[in-house]
Amino acid sequence: MNQSRGHHGAPAWSPRRAGYRRLTAGWQHTGRPADLREHHDRYGPLPAVRQQSPRALVDAIAAARLTGRGGAGFPTATKMRAVATRRGPAVVVANGVESEPASQKDQALLAWAPHLVLDGALLAARAVGANVVHVCLDRTRDRQADGVLRAITERQQAGLGDVAMLAHGLPPRYVASEETSLIRWLNGGEARPTTVPPRPFEQGVGRRPTLVNNVETLAHIALIARYGPDWFCQAGHPDTPGTMLITVGGAAGYPGVYEIEAGTRVDEVLAMCDGNNEDGALLMGGYFGTWHAARDLAHLPLSAPGLRAAGASPGAGVIFALPPGGCGLAETARILCFLAGQVAQQCGPCMFGLPAVAGDFTRLAEGRPEGDVLERLDRRLGAITGRGACRHPDGAVRMAASALAAFASDARAHAAGRPCLGAYRRGSQADRPPIPPSAAATAPWAEDEWR
Amino acid sequence: MAVRRRLRWDPAACTGHGLCADLLPERIELDEWGYPVILGDVPPGLARHARRAVRACPVLALRLQPVQEDPGGRARS
Amino acid sequence: MTPAALSAASTGASPFWYATRAFGVVALVLLTATVILGIAGTARFATPGLPRVVTAGLHRNLSLLVLALVALHVLTTIADGYARIGLASAVVPFDSAYRGLWLGLGTVAFDMLLAVALTSLLRDRLPYRTWRGVHWLAYACWPIALWHSLGTGTDSKLPWLLALDALCVASVAGAVGWRLSLTAPGPGRAAAVTGSVLLPLATGIFVYAGPLQPHWAERAGTPAALLHTAASPGPAGGAIPATVPGPVAFAGRARKTAGPGDDSVTVTVNARVSGSPARELTIVLHGTPDGAGIEMASGSVRLATAGHTAPARGPVTVLRGHRLTAILHSQGRSQQEADLTLLVTGRSATGRLTLRPRGGA
Numbered sequence: 108m109n110q111s112r113g114h115h116g117a118p119a120w121s122p123r124r125a126g127y128r129r130l131t132a133g134w135q136h137t138g139r140p141a142d143l144r145e146h147h148d149r150y151g152p153l154p155a156v157r158q159q160s161p162r163a164l165v166d167a168i169a170a171a172r173l174t175g176r177g178g179a180g181f182p183t184a185t186k187m188r189a190v191a192t193r194r195g196p197a198v199v200v201a202n203g204v205e206s207e208p209a210s211q212k213d214q215a216l217l218a219w220a221p222h223l224v225l226d227g228a229l230l231a232a233r234a235v236g237a238n239v240v241h242v243c244l245d246r247t248r249d250r251q252a253d254g255v256l257r258a259i260t261e262r263q264q265a266g267l268g269d270v271a272m273l274a275h276g277l278p279p280r281y282v283a284s285e286e287t288s289l290i291r292w293l294n295g296g297e298a299r300p301t302t303v304p305p306r307p308f309e310q311g312v313g314r315r316p317t318l319v320n321n322v323e324t325l326a327h328i329a330l331i332a333r334y335g336p337d338w339f340c341q342a343g344h345p346d347t348p349g350t351m352l353i354t355v356g357g358a359a360g361y362p363g364v365y366e367i368e369a370g371t372r373v374d375e376v377l378a379m380c381d382g383n384n385e386d387g388a389l390l391m392g393g394y395f396g397t398w399h400a401a402r403d404l405a406h407l408p409l410s411a412p413g414l415r416a417a418g419a420s421p422g423a424g425v426i427f428a429l430p431p432g433g434c435g436l437a438e439t440a441r442i443l444c445f446l447a448g449q450v451a452q453q454c455g456p457c458m459f460g461l462p463a464v465a466g467d468f469t470r471l472a473e474g475r476p477e478g479d480v481l482e483r484l485d486r487r488l489g490a491i492t493g494r495g496a497c498r499h500p501d502g503a504v505r506m507a508a509s510a511l512a513a514f515a516s517d518a519r520a521h522a523a524g525r526p527c528l529g530a531y532r533r534g535s536q537a538d539r540p541p542i543p544p545s546a547a548a549t550a551p552w553a554e555d556e557w558r
Numbered sequence: 559m560a561v562r563r564r565l566r567w568d569p570a571a572c573t574g575h576g577l578c579a580d581l582l583p584e585r586i587e588l589d590e591w592g593y594p595v596i597l598g599d600v601p602p603g604l605a606r607h608a609r610r611a612v613r614a615c616p617v618l619a620l621r622l623q624p625v626q627e628d629p630g631g632r633a634r635s
Numbered sequence: 636m637t638p639a640a641l642s643a644a645s646t647g648a649s650p651f652w653y654a655t656r657a658f659g660v661v662a663l664v665l666l667t668a669t670v671i672l673g674i675a676g677t678a679r680f681a682t683p684g685l686p687r688v689v690t691a692g693l694h695r696n697l698s699l700l701v702l703a704l705v706a707l708h709v710l711t712t713i714a715d716g717y718a719r720i721g722l723a724s725a726v727v728p729f730d731s732a733y734r735g736l737w738l739g740l741g742t743v744a745f746d747m748l749l750a751v752a753l754t755s756l757l758r759d760r761l762p763y764r765t766w767r768g769v770h771w772l773a774y775a776c777w778p779i780a781l782w783h784s785l786g787t788g789t790d791s792k793l794p795w796l797l798a799l800d801a802l803c804v805a806s807v808a809g810a811v812g813w814r815l816s817l818t819a820p821g822p823g824r825a826a827a828v829t830g831s832v833l834l835p836l837a838t839g840i841f842v843y844a845g846p847l848q849p850h851w852a853e854r855a856g857t858p859a860a861l862l863h864t865a866a867s868p869g870p871a872g873g874a875i876p877a878t879v880p881g882p883v884a885f886a887g888r889a890r891k892t893a894g895p896g897d898d899s900v901t902v903t904v905n906a907r908v909s910g911s912p913a914r915e916l917t918i919v920l921h922g923t924p925d926g927a928g929i930e931m932a933s934g935s936v937r938l939a940t941a942g943h944t945a946p947a948r949g950p951v952t953v954l955r956g957h958r959l960t961a962i963l964h965s966q967g968r969s970q971q972e973a974d975l976t977l978l979v980t981g982r983s984a985t986g987r988l989t990l991r992p993r994g995g996a
Contacts, residue, residue, distance in 0.1 A: 302570050454569035455593035490589050496570040571763070575679060577687045614688060616676065618763050 122334045127342050127350050130326050131366040134219035140254060143261040146222035153226050153267065154332050161234040164332055165191065168234075171336035172348055173328070177202055177284075177321030178393070178423040180411045183328070186318060189308040190235040193316035197237040199270075200293065200312065201228045203244050203255075203322040204277055204284035207393045208445070210425045212352035213322050215364040217244075217251055220326065221258035225272065227325025230332050232270045235318050239271045242322075243289050246276025281394075281449035282499050286319045299451040300497035321423075323352055344370030347410035351424050355380045358387065358430035370413055374405040377428065388429040388513055392422030394442050395502030397509035398435055401428070418509075434527055436517055439510040440465065440472040446503045457500035460491035464507060476522050484511065563600040563608060564625045569593075571619035578620050581611040599625060651715030658708035660796065662701050663784050666748075667803040669697045670777045674810045678817055695755070702752050705745055737786030740779050747776035777807065778834055782841070791846035800842075804835050882974075882987035884909045885916050889984040891929075895921070900929050904977065904984045913941040916988065918959070918977065920951070936961035936973055938988075947971060957986075962993065969993065 125132060133141040133149060141149065159167075169184030190197050201224060205213040217224060228240040242259075244252055252274065259272045275293065277283050283298035290311045292298040311317025320328075327349060331339050340348035347369040353376065356362045360381025367376055377383040387401045397419050407413050411420055429435055443465035450457050464487050471480050488508050491500045511518050517527035565585060567578075574592035584604060587595045600608040600622065612620045672694035681687045709725045726746060729739030754761060754769040785791050785800065811831045818824045887906025894901060904918040916938050922931035931954055939946035945966045953960035957978060963971045970993040977986040 302568055455572060455574050455591050456569065456589065459591040490595070494569055494593065494595075496568070575687060577691060580686050580688045613759065614691060616691070618759065 122330075122338055125342075127366055127368045129330055129342070129350050129366065130216060130220060130223060130323070130352060131364075134215075140218055141220055141222060143222055143258070143265055146220070146226075150223070150330070151333055153229065153329075156233065159332060161191070161236070164230060164234045164328075167331055167336045168328060171327075171331050171339040173324065173331065173339070174347075174411070175321055176323035176327070176351060176423065178207075178395075180420075183320065183324055186308065186320070187231065187234055190237075190316045190318040193308065195315060197232075197235045197316045197318060198312040199228055199232045199235065199237045199240045200289055200317060200319040201225075201240060201242045201322050201325055202284060202286075202289060202319055203242060203251075204289070205423075206245065206279065206281045206284040207395075207423060207425060209354065209356055209390075209393050209427055210423050211354045212364045212424060214248070214251060216323055216326060216352060217255060221255055222262070223326040223329045224322045225258055225262060225325075226329035226332075227320075227322075227327070228272070229268045229270050230328055231318060231320060231325060232268075235316070237270065237318065239273065241293055241312065242272060242274045243277055243284075243293075244274060245279045247279045252276060280451075281446065282451045282497060285497055285499075287497070289319060290317060299453055300499070302496045343368045344408060344410065344413075346370060346412050347408070351421075353409070353421070353424035353426060355382055355426045355428070357390075357426075357428035358382060358384065358433065359428050367409065370408040370410040372405070373407055373409050373426075376409050376426070377401075377405075382426075382428045384428065384431060386431045388433075388435050390427040390429065390438070390506075391419045391425075393425035393427075394446060395498070395506060396420065396422050396425065397506060398429075398439070398513040399509070400513060434472065434517065435510055435514040436468065436472040436521060436527070439507060439514075440468040443468050443503060443507060446499070450499065451497070454495040454500075456491050456494040460487060461500055461503055463487060464491070464504070468507060471518065471521050474521050474524055474526070476524075481511070481518060481522050561602065562625045563605060564623050565596045565600060565608065566621045566623060567594050567596065568619045568621075571617050573617055573619075575616050577614040577616065578611040581614055582607050586611065594620070649715050651711045655708050655711035655715060658704050658711060659784060660799070662704035662708055663780055664799065664803065665697055665701045665704065666777055666780055667807055669694055669701055670773060670807055671810045672697065673773060674814050678814050698748075698752060698755075702748060705748060709745065737783055741783035741787060744776050744780035744783055747772045747779070751776065778838070781838065785838070785842055785846055791842070797842070804838060808835050882976075882989045884985070884987055886983070886985045887916070888982055889979045890982070899923050902929065902931070902979065904979070906984055906986070908938075908988060915939045915941075915946075918975070918984075920954075920959075934959070934961075936963065936975070938963060938973070949973075963990075 128135055133139075133145065136149075137145070165184055165187050168187065169182075173183045174180045175183055175186070203213050203217050203224070205211075225240075225242075228242070232238070232240055242255060244255060246252070255274050259274060262268070262272070277289070277292055278298050280298060282288055282300055283292070285300045286307055287301045288298045290307055291301055293312045307317045307319055309316060311319070327339070343349045349369055350366050351369045352364055352366050354364050355377070359377070362380060362382075365376070365379060367379075373389075374383055383401070383405075385402050385405075388398055389401050389404055390396055390398050391404060391414065399417060399419055403417055404414065404419060407417055407419075409421055409424075414420055427438075429438060443461070447461040447465040450461055452458050464484060467476075467480050467484050467487070470476055471484070484507070488504045492504045493501060495501070514527070520527045565582075572593060574588075576588055576592055576594075578594055579586045579588045582600075582604065585597050585600055585608070587597060589595050605622075608622050612622050672690050675690050676687070676694060679687070680690060713722055713725065726742060728742040728746070729735050750769050751773050754766050758766050781800065781803065791797070808831055811827070815824055815827055815831070818827075885906040885908040887904060890903045890905075892901050892903065893899070900922055902918075902920045902922070904916070904920075906916045906918075908914040908916050916936070918934060918936050920931045920934035922929045922933075924930075934951040934954065935948065936951060936959070937946050937948040947963035947965040947968075949961050949963040949970075951959050951961045957976055959973075959975045959977060961973045961975070963973050965971075972991045972993045974989040974991070975986055977984065
């Protein structure tokens, strides 16, 4: 099987020689989405139930030390065990909503290798005793929905598995991809987070124990089930085994989605996409991440424990590079305006605080501050954190605070009405560094857009 | 063993009526948008007022929970 | 007798009847205040002198007071035997024989008030949405209570009470209007505005067409026993009508003539008594003019029943204000005491008649 020719006469993928090309093997090889046949040619069939008991699978995942790829980085085996030990049939939710505008990896994965994700979902369902999988997607992504539905149909026709798979389109709002939002929406409500109890693994969809996993996590599960935890740990670093998908954007020569070994050094990662700039800044972790001077992160491994030393986190593996001629405050202001427009409108401090902070930041970025804007921002940022039902305000505040720290001299310059360093460097250049398209300020959406 | 009580408010339910701050100004202040800021735990002396504040909330967003302090001084709630 | 102010008949009214009307009116006024305070709460109305906790506390305490007053209103109504309203009617709507619909509305309002109060007292044990849903009944409870008062109340026609009712309606309508002006436009607001305009309008029309028109008591459903004679045959061949348990209404015309004698006036009233068999009542009163009115001094009463040959007649023995008592004899039969209240306005005369057997033969 390992030596057989693949779908198009090219050498088949082999786990031994894969290196870091695991999830992206198909795309790398053919540049096209993999249908079921190609998927089985490349990766082999799904392990049958008698070959691998549910308990054995969870143990393998624990041995592989797989952590969630949705941003929180929670140990996957622990999550699965929490659901598996509950009585009654469970539910698996595959989170493919990816509402973070700076992240593209889940969309890429679902486009190239939907069957990896669906395999993983089926295996997870077996492991926790679930009889249904809900695949949650952004409802504005029609082509993605078509692709996923096609993959589900292929599997049904091939008679794969006895677990029902349903695809859903959720409203395209930033908070919609949060765990409790997904569950509330699946239960017939709005895609807004809930104040935590009951927790999803206790009572989620239909009051049943629910396992929510990012689609990339599920894809890794599909491979661990086939090739084992030892194989999984062959890539990556001892602290953080395996591979991960990242999205690099901004001032990089080749922005896009990459699969890397977890724990690769940041400057090596950026070198891959020609995004290295010693004097630049990086937004690490997406819109809820933190700003850092590029040189502060360059030698650190791209992993949760590795970046913790610098007070950063990879989040969902999103890196945005700010060029020397860019103004971090301006980018932050745009991001804050976007986040302020994405508020769930449930909690006062977030509903009023975020737009207030976004407004202040915008005026600061434009060099037209009112009053002691830095003091006001400082006060308000402290007043918003931790006072919402979800982490939306906290993430935004953390990002804003990190901008004020990373671009402190720029902030002082702007506050005094002087141009910042970026402006000097930019000189007469008219072109601006690229920013993720949805970072523009959006008008508040109508109420019915939550369903 | 003194039983201190902790005030908790539900940010999703709260709509900023502000009756809690009227009734327990020693422990509840309103931020610039009218939402409560809890200033600390409730000692036994203020427990009655704290209970009144909890009952007065029009949307029942405020709760009072006992926080037991064991002799080691660590709080368990 | 001076032309009396309008007043529905209240022959033999016990203190309970007065008490129940008083409790009812006060409860209605305080309920109005409660509703307005509740609306102020939803609008987050507050002044430095009137913080939220005060409006909220007042709203709560007044509502409990209303509950107590309504309970007393109910108990005094039951205690007063006049209308024979039983305990069941207090909580089972439309159960009473007395003005079934209008009393029933009061029962409905009372049931709603109980529901609102109970859920509010148990607020911290109930889900918030349950409490809120039940509390909305208050917006229905108040107009229903008002309509109950207008339909059942024996004082509905009194100008001062009408003025009070109008004030209540105006204040609630004003409060609702102010509250809606703070709401964002939309279908909900449009519906609420429509409702709050139609309701006072409907109430006004109802008041005009209902209690303000004569014979409202009958139309409202005051039981026949209280209005009409129970037409059961008396002792064999008896001409005397069977004793009625309560007052019977009569209506007819009044005529004023001079005489007999100088400086005296006679008022003759020819009226028909309601119910069957048909009876004619004739009252003749003599008196002297006295300022705006006539000071009646003596008179006689005659009651003729169709189908019987001999009418009952007799002198007026007691004349006080608009109340008269007369002793009626019929040929060879036992005497009857007739208690009448008489109202003469212009050329029309109305009143009530109660007949009682007089002790002895």
